[in-house]
Amino acid sequence: MTTMTETSARFREFKMPDVGEGLTEAEILKWFVQPGDTVTDGQVVCEVETAKAAVELPIPFDGVVHELRFPEGTTIDVGQVIIAIDVAPGSGDAPAPAAAQSQEPVEAPAAEAEPKGRTPVLVGYGVAESSTKRRPRKGVSAAPEAAAVAAAVQAELNGHAAPAAAPAPAPAPAPAPAPAVPAQPGAQDGGRPLAKPPVRKLAKDLGIDLATVVPTGKDGVITREDVHAAAAPAATAPVAAPAPSQAAPEAPAAAVAPASARETRIPVKGVRKAIAQAMVGSAFTAPHVTEFVTVDVTRTMKLVAELKEDKDMAGVRVNPLLIIAKALLVAIKRNPEVNAAWDEANQEIVQKHYVNLGIAAATPRGLIVPNIKDAHDKTLPQLAAALGELVTTARDGKTSPAAMAGGTVTITNVGVFGVDTGTPILNPGESAILAVGAIKLQPWVHKGKVKPRQVTTLALSFDHRLVDGELGSKVLADVAAILEQPKRLITWA
Incomplete structure (x- = not known):
């Protein structure tokens, strides 16, 4: 397996390579390209930090950036797809980005064939198949409001505005009954709490159950500040109860004063x-x-x-x-x-x-x-x-x-x-x-x-x-x- 896969004759995916000596993960520090940008063979597309150093990653083929799979600040495993490239732009309608179909990045399909005629430009091309095993995703049907928010979240991660065809609807006076959703631990009203992938990772690092966090973002989206507020001990204010639904009224911005925070937890990476x-x-x-x-x-x-x-x-x-x-x-x-x-x-x-x-x-x-x-x-x-x-x-x-x-x-x-x-x-x-x-x-x-x-x-x-x-x-x-x-x-x- 190489660091790139070919999902069709038109689209190729670039995987996180082992840029050191047996490293297993890296953090994306900075993207130098955005969806729609033209890239050429050998062009640096992002900078990542491994356990040893910060390293710039070049793309090994020409094309147009179709999708960035992860935002800056995300820690990813070696072998995960980080960017998708349209190597034949203008040849037809592009499929929707994989990450836009859900609220968090999903695993790319396995490679059907390895690109030929290209000499690897980074140390460690050829990551073992077993190094990127992930649990399968469970099927979830989302409410129209959740789908609109997910599209807006993905558009923000990709660095451009949400498509005009799918604007987020204005909040309704009263929440409409949501379609049945398979029950998940910590879900609100049987559904999954709305939060961007970096916010989900922050909550995981801090040991916070998102189902217990009061959302203050638009359309009931949980923000980083909400997670920090839930993690900080409330010295002067009572602990807020979980919101009854994702469309509940926004909580006061000063529910937990910044001065009440007595600890800061920094992920070790x-x-x-x-x-x-x-x-x-x-x-x-x-x-x-x-x-x-x-x-x-x-x-x-x-x-x-x-x-x-x-x-x-x-x-x-x-x-x-x-x-x-x-x-x-x-x-x-x-x-x-x-x-x-x-x-x-x-x-x-x-x-x-x-x-x-x-x-x-x-x-x-x-x-x-x-x-x-x-x-x-x-x-x-x-x-x-x-x-x-x-x-x-x-x-x-x-x-x-x-x-x-x-x-x-x-x-x-x-x-x-x-x-x-x-x-x-x-x-x-x-x-x-x-x-x-x-x-x-x-x-x-x-x-x-x-x-x-x-x-x-x-x-x-x-x-x-x-x-x-x-x-x-x-x-x-x-x-x-x-x-x-x-x-x-x-x-x-």
């Missing part, structure tokens, strides 16, 4: 979910040991100031992190056994003869750890350029999954937040992580006298299965010695 899983796995798998050393880095700070004026470093960013990174690389060269990994399956220690140096970066989407490939082979200007590119890409949210794979050791600079140091948790699969604290002017004994000096505290956490206390101490002591006397970058390199 994307990068944050991956961080949580990785840190739990690392903390309870690898036996961590952390050692500390406080060091005078006055000479390192002078070297940084001199390098900023050096013409060979023009165009690159020079800061203390650059010298610290180089110091760690030299320490690893002097103690290569620290650069290793634990192979649990084969019960082997895998020593690495290369260093992919990870740099922990705080981004709006959470903590990520991209790494500089083969950092041990880079000169100081090359290392500075790589660091600058890594930081810029991370801040822009454009770090690729490949850039975060294969790290061997990591540096985390907690000093930028003004703290002295910390006890960092290993990045999964790595042997050591160096935390760098804030560099502060402190009283220090220098040449027999107490003088103000630039001082920082380093912390090295390591996997005690791979690194014993002696080896870990040697690595940390070497880094400290280089930062105290930067000329050792030459004599020890």
